[in-house]
Amino acid sequence: MSEASEVVFIEGGRVIDPASGLDAARTVVLRGGRVAEVAERVERPRDARAIDARGRWVTPGFIDAHVHLREPGQEYKETVETGARAAVAGGFTSVLAMPNTVPPNDSVAVTQLVLDRAARAGLARVYPVGCISKGQKGEELAEMGELFQAGCVAFSDDGKPVSSSGLMRRALEYARTFGAPLAVHEEDLQLVGKGVMNEGPAATRLGLKGNPAQAEEVMVSRDVALAELTGGRLHVCHLSTAGAVRAVRDAKARGLRVTAEVAPHHLALTDDDVARSGYDTDFKMAPPLRSEADRAAVQAALADGTIDCIATDHAPHTAVEKALEFDQALNGIIGLETAFPVCLALVRAGKLTERRLIEALTAAPARIFGLPGGTLAAGAPADVAILDPGAEWRCDPERLHSKSRNTPWKGTSMIGRCTHALVGGNLVYELARGER
Amino acid sequence: MIGTHRHLTGLEELSREEILQVLDLATSMKEVLSRPLKKVPSLRGKLVVNLFFEASTRTRSSFEIASKVLSADAVNWTASSSSVTKGETLVDTARNLEAMRPDVLVIRHPCGGAPRLVADHVGCAVVSAGDGAHEHPSQGLLDCFTLREKLGTLEGKTIAVVGDISHSRVARSDLHSMPKLGAKMRLCGPPTMMPIGIERIGGCTVHHDLREAVEGADAVVMLRIQHERIGDPLIPGTREYSRLWGLNARKAAEWLKPECVILHPGPINRGVELSPEVADGPRSLILDQVQNGVAVRMAILYLLAGGSPEVHPAGGARS
Numbered sequence: 169m170s171e172a173s174e175v176v177f178i179e180g181g182r183v184i185d186p187a188s189g190l191d192a193a194r195t196v197v198l199r200g201g202r203v204a205e206v207a208e209r210v211e212r213p214r215d216a217r218a219i220d221a222r223g224r225w226v227t228p229g230f231i232d233a234h235v236h237l238r239e240p241g242q243e244y245k246e247t248v249e250t251g252a253r254a255a256v257a258g259g260f261t262s263v264l265a266m267p268n269t270v271p272p273n274d275s276v277a278v279t280q281l282v283l284d285r286a287a288r289a290g291l292a293r294v295y296p297v298g299c300i301s302k303g304q305k306g307e308e309l310a311e312m313g314e315l316f317q318a319g320c321v322a323f324s325d326d327g328k329p330v331s332s333s334g335l336m337r338r339a340l341e342y343a344r345t346f347g348a349p350l351a352v353h354e355e356d357l358q359l360v361g362k363g364v365m366n367e368g369p370a371a372t373r374l375g376l377k378g379n380p381a382q383a384e385e386v387m388v389s390r391d392v393a394l395a396e397l398t399g400g401r402l403h404v405c406h407l408s409t410a411g412a413v414r415a416v417r418d419a420k421a422r423g424l425r426v427t428a429e430v431a432p433h434h435l436a437l438t439d440d441d442v443a444r445s446g447y448d449t450d451f452k453m454a455p456p457l458r459s460e461a462d463r464a465a466v467q468a469a470l471a472d473g474t475i476d477c478i479a480t481d482h483a484p485h486t487a488v489e490k491a492l493e494f495d496q497a498l499n500g501i502i503g504l505e506t507a508f509p510v511c512l513a514l515v516r517a518g519k520l521t522e523r524r525l526i527e528a529l530t531a532a533p534a535r536i537f538g539l540p541g542g543t544l545a546a547g548a549p550a551d552v553a554i555l556d557p558g559a560e561w562r563c564d565p566e567r568l569h570s571k572s573r574n575t576p577w578k579g580t581s582m583i584g585r586c587t588h589a590l591v592g593g594n595l596v597y598e599l600a601r602g603e604r
Numbered sequence: 605m606i607g608t609h610r611h612l613t614g615l616e617e618l619s620r621e622e623i624l625q626v627l628d629l630a631t632s633m634k635e636v637l638s639r640p641l642k643k644v645p646s647l648r649g650k651l652v653v654n655l656f657f658e659a660s661t662r663t664r665s666s667f668e669i670a671s672k673v674l675s676a677d678a679v680n681w682t683a684s685s686s687s688v689t690k691g692e693t694l695v696d697t698a699r700n701l702e703a704m705r706p707d708v709l710v711i712r713h714p715c716g717g718a719p720r721l722v723a724d725h726v727g728c729a730v731v732s733a734g735d736g737a738h739e740h741p742s743q744g745l746l747d748c749f750t751l752r753e754k755l756g757t758l759e760g761k762t763i764a765v766v767g768d769i770s771h772s773r774v775a776r777s778d779l780h781s782m783p784k785l786g787a788k789m790r791l792c793g794p795p796t797m798m799p800i801g802i803e804r805i806g807g808c809t810v811h812h813d814l815r816e817a818v819e820g821a822d823a824v825v826m827l828r829i830q831h832e833r834i835g836d837p838l839i840p841g842t843r844e845y846s847r848l849w850g851l852n853a854r855k856a857a858e859w860l861k862p863e864c865v866i867l868h869p870g871p872i873n874r875g876v877e878l879s880p881e882v883a884d885g886p887r888s889l890i891l892d893q894v895q896n897g898v899a900v901r902m903a904i905l906y907l908l909a910g911g912s913p914e915v916h917p918a919g920g921a922r923s
Contacts, residue, residue, distance in 0.1 A: 367800055368800050368801055369800060369801025369802075369804050370801075371799070371800075372770075372799040372800055372801045372802050372804075372805070373616070373776075373801075373804075373805060374716050374717065374738060375716035375717075375735070375736050375737035375738030375739065375773060375776060376716045376717070376736070376737070376738075377737075378799070378800065446717070446720055447716070447717030447720055447721065488693070491693065491695050491721075492693055492694065492695075492721075493694055493713070493715035493717065493718045493721060494715060494716065494717045495714075495715040495716070495736070496715065
């Protein structure tokens with residue numbers, strides 16, 4: 169990332185920086201690619217660039233711990249560049265790139281390719297995640313040491329659970345060498361069976377095979393036990409059930425090194441929405457949309473910190489892969505450009521404080537994955553999101569920046585939007601004036 | 605149109621009045637079938653395409669005969685269900701067929717929701733002939749028709765549905781229709797075959813003991829145990845199933861009311877869910893169901909293909 173030599177003053181906004189406990193009207197000064205100072209009143213030199221942030225929030229750039237950029241191998245769905253463009257349009261200045269590409273990121277070559285493409289795009293910072301097992305086959309450990317040295321910040325077989333308890337145990341142990349967390353997709357495939365949506369009354373009505381909440385709880389419980397056995401770091405991806413919340417809460421109470429993320433769709437939607445949508449495959453993902461009780465549990469867990477952070481699980485697929493029978497459509501939805509308004513609705517509903525929302529999008533993921541950023545403290549990278557919390561807009565998939573259009577929010581009204589994103593002091597995204 | 609509906613993809617969305625509209629018209633249609641010359645010109649010039657992604661003889665033939673009796677042209681299109689391996693998607697197939705200008709597309713598919721997906725992409729009327737474990741609306745309607753014919757009414761009647769409810773689209777269509785006509789529903793089967801929350805559909809009660817479910821019932825719908833559908837180990841085997849949830853002559857004599865009738869969507873696994881004496885006995889309405897199926901499907905096609913009232917077989921559509 170080239171660091172800007174320009175000096176930028178972001179003036180008149182409400183600065184929310186949970187990492188430094190700040191929530192007040194301030195001017196943010198960026199210089200040399202870093203945050204120079206955050207002050208009540210500062211004289212702006214004539215040659216400095218000014219961004220008017222009146223009526224807006226100024227926060228650290230968001231960090232998304234769970235994004236599928238599809239490159240290499242599935243560039244027809246998304247590329248590092250288009251994904252990074254969607255990221256900054258949603259306020260995300262850093263993303264973790266999941267390794268289930270084609271080939272999977274179990275080699276330095278793939279890690280390098282992702283980093284090169286990200287540097288060339290010059291948009292969001294992209295941190296590759298390496299595979300836990302070679303080829304994500306769940307058989308042998310991937311070369312975690314080499315991947316870590318090449319720039320991977322975590323390890324994951326995401327998309328596939330690590331079914332072998334023995335391999336998972338060794339992976340947790342081995343990764344301790346690097347202090348990197350294992351980001352795990354938790355589903356017991358024997359319990360999932362052929363399930364394509366949450367098992368419950370909605371699946372029964374639709375006549376679709378159910379995937380029980382306990383398929384996730386069983387795996388989280390197993391991995392919490394293995395984290396205790398090994399002292400390894402476990403990060404539970406896209407946690408979706410009340411049972412998994414209990415398991416993580418219990419693990420944290422016992423002092424284990426366990427963290428968790430939740431996706432905006434699991435905070436906002438339930439399996440009843442699948443029924444209401446009439447088999448719309450943009451409501452199909454893994455883990456599936458759960459029950460109302462599960463949704464309430466993950467909302468409460470996010471609010472009280474049991475769930476550490478929000479991560480989108482941005483999963484682009486083309487219309488061809490989605491305009492199919494519900495049983496046959498691929499899992500996943502895009503999420504980078506809708507995460508902020510979807511989660512902001514929880515604040516309006518009184519389920520989450522503004523500060524906690526921003527923390528879960530910034531400081532929390534930075535802490536878990538040991539990333540720079542996530543704060544506007546002096547000296548931090550000049551990664552900033554400017555957000556209009558009152559902006560009303562209609563989610564038109566054709567106007568999103570992702571290459572794919574698979575969003576359950578198509579055509580719905582949203583409140584809250586990113587207007588500017590800066591990475592290393594460079595203005596990498598600005599919402600067109602006509603859209604404000 | 606059935607009431608306000610251009611398509612028939614399930615009975616969940618039909619009101620009591622809309623169900624009665626079909627049943628009443630089916631009564632007239634049944635009269636046509638009893639004539640020596642079984643043909644009326646109601647749908648002359650209309651094209652019905654049967655698009656079947658699952659093996660089916662009786663339902664497809666039933667729709668085909670219903671079309672022909674109404675003078676519509678019927679074409680059968682049998683397709684592979686694994687559209688992905690074939691390279692052509694369901695939507696592609698449906699659009700191709702639509703280009704041939706059918707008036708009604710009758711579709712059977714192993715995936716729940718497939719008829720609805722097709723309906724979203726074509727201009728003609730779509731009739732589900734069964735989709736996965738979702739619904740089998742024409743079967744639900746013919747079950748209602750048959751029961752109304754034999755019992756006079758479904759108001760206040762108790763109907764037990766026995767078998768693999770979790771995989772049964774017939775059970776769901778019965779549950780979405782019979783209670784609207786006033787029936788009380790009981791479901792019975794092993795817990796492994798009872799899907800979560802099924803009691804929310806039509807306010808049915810759930811039983812695991814066959815005797816408890818069928819005692820005092822006015823009708824019993826026995827479902828087929830489909831070996832090919834059972835991927836999970838839902839039951840230890842058919843022998844034990846037959847002992848616990850099958851109906852034989854002894855159980856029927858001891859537990860059923862004398863006037864209780866027995867339905868089955870077919871095809872029967874003789875000796876598994878029904879013993880031959882019961883399937884062929886005086887309580888069995890199985891062959892009535894098959895005959896009524898043609899009449900009910902005639903009514904469905906007539907309403908959705910926009911048959912003209914002037915050539916209505918009984919001289920004008922009743923509502």
